[in-house]
Amino acid sequence: MGVPLLDLKAHHEPLQQEIMLVLEQVFKSQAFILGPDVSRLEERVAAYCHAQYGIGVTSGTDALLLALMALGISPGDEVITTPYSFFATAGVVVRLGAKPVFVDIDPTTYNMDPAKISQVVTTKTKAIIPVHLYGQCADMGPIMDVAKQHNLSIIEDAAQAIGSEYRDGRRTCGMGTIGCLSFFPSKNLGCLGDGGMAVTSDPELAERMRILRVHGSKPKYYHKLIGGNFRLDTIQAAVLNVKLSYLDGWTRRRQENAIRYGELFECSGLVHKERVRLPIPVYRQSGTRHYHIYNQFVLRVDRRDSLVAYLKQNEIGVEIYYPVPFHLQECFGYLGYREGDFPESERAAKETIALPIYPELTMEQQAEVVSVVKAFYG
Ligand SMILES: *Cc1c(COP(=O)(O)O)cnc(C)c1O
Numbered sequence: 001m002g003v004p005l006l007d008l009k010a011h012h013e014p015l016q017q018e019i020m021l022v023l024e025q026v027f028k029s030q031a032f033i034l035g036p037d038v039s040r041l042e043e044r045v046a047a048y049c050h051a052q053y054g055i056g057v058t059s060g061t062d063a064l065l066l067a068l069m070a071l072g073i074s075p076g077d078e079v080i081t082t083p084y085s086f087f088a089t090a091g092v093v094v095r096l097g098a099k100p101v102f103v104d105i106d107p108t109t110y111n112m113d114p115a116k117i118s119q120v121v122t123t124k125t126k127a128i129i130p131v132h133l134y135g136q137c138a139d140m141g142p143i144m145d146v147a148k149q150h151n152l153s154i155i156e157d158a159a160q161a162i163g164s165e166y167r168d169g170r171r172t173c174g175m176g177t178i179g180c181l182s183f184f185p186s187k188n189l190g191c192l193g194d195g196g197m198a199v200t201s202d203p204e205l206a207e208r209m210r211i212l213r214v215h216g217s218k219p220k221y222y223h224k225l226i227g228g229n230f231r232l233d234t235i236q237a238a239v240l241n242v243k244l245s246y247l248d249g250w251t252r253r254r255q256e257n258a259i260r261y262g263e264l265f266e267c268s269g270l271v272h273k274e275r276v277r278l279p280i281p282v283y284r285q286s287g288t289r290h291y292h293i294y295n296q297f298v299l300r301v302d303r304r305d306s307l308v309a310y311l312k313q314n315e316i317g318v319e320i321y322y323p324v325p326f327h328l329q330e331c332f333g334y335l336g337y338r339e340g341d342f343p344e345s346e347r348a349a350k351e352t353i354a355l356p357i358y359p360e361l362t363m364e365q366q367a368e369v370v371s372v373v374k375a376f377y378g
Pocket of ligand 1: 059060061062086087088089131157159160182183184194195196
């Protein structure tokens with residue numbers, strides 16, 4: 001019995017009728033660009049993030065790009081971020097001619113280590129991009145303190161973390177200057193293609209992003225700014241309006257699956273023998289609720305590459321997020337970083353794997369995954 005990394009068929013099948021209905025409605029209306037479906041989604045997602053405004057865009061990458069454009073990030077500016085994330089986080093900085101400056105991660109959460117930020121702040125620093133990696137909220141308190149001290153903007157990369165909460169109950173996208181979400185199909189809230197959203201509580205930035213989304217024009221054909229086409233498709237917004245109502249339930253199931261993996265790996269003896277190190281979700285102080293929404297369930301393992309090959313052989317879905325940290329990527333060679341500059345990111349890139357954690361994953365499938373890992377270590 002194989003277990004896929006993600007099972008979109010199982011995810012969408014129960015929603016087929018509801019989704020087909022809204023697709024038909026959009027088709028009947030023949031109104032495919034922006035409109036009430038997009039506005040409604042923007043309001044709902046902003047509220048979900050405990051923020052004021054949402055701007056539906058083409059992808060998570062474009063949400064980040066639009067956020068940086070709205071903040072006026074330009075050549076000569078520096079933006080501090082993590083070297084351990086999906087490429088878009090740093091790619092957008094360079095696309096605007098600015099320089100990404102990296103700080104290493106905390107090895108227990110894989111998120112940016114806030115203690116390292118102030119060491120790299122210069123007079124050119126304009127913003128910080130914390131990433132809530134794998135669905136776990138970054139340590140926003142000290143990040144916001146540094147930002148305040150140096151008058152920096154914060155762009156939260158919450159592509160993997162919609163609804164994830166900080167210790168105090170505040171949600172991702174509701175803490176920084178602008179928060180960015182992705183609706184790529186593998187994210188916790190995914191559409192039927194590409195989509196994303198920028199979220200903010202600043203009315204001026206919201207307006208600026210709305211204008212930049214349509215080539216900087218307001219009114220139409222009168223261009224105040226140089227923007228682009230960053231519009232979220234109406235059809236995707238309609239689907240997301242259906243799916244958003246189910247998001248809390250899916251998150252709960254991901255969290256239950258994570259707890260079950262924890263129990264299964266503990267029982268297997270692999271944790272005790274230190275073959276496998278479980279993710280360390282930081283619990284909210286006031287209760288037992290996670291503030292990790294497990295877009296990915298990532299383990300540190302012994303003999304990583306051999307284990308990956310073995311899992312693939314046994315048809316267990318597995319992925320490495322991410323095998324090469326930004327500072328060692330060929331395209332960022334000109335930044336002058338070297339191997340050894342960010343040891344925790346490099347170690348994470350060599351030691352971690354992601355296992356299936358999607359909401360529809362069954363108990364039997366999880367037991368199968370753990371038993372194959374156990375068989376590998378003998
Ligand atoms: C997926 C992702 C993005 C980009 O989102 P797209 O919708 O694929 O453009 C950016 N940052 C992180 C951390 C992501 O996981």
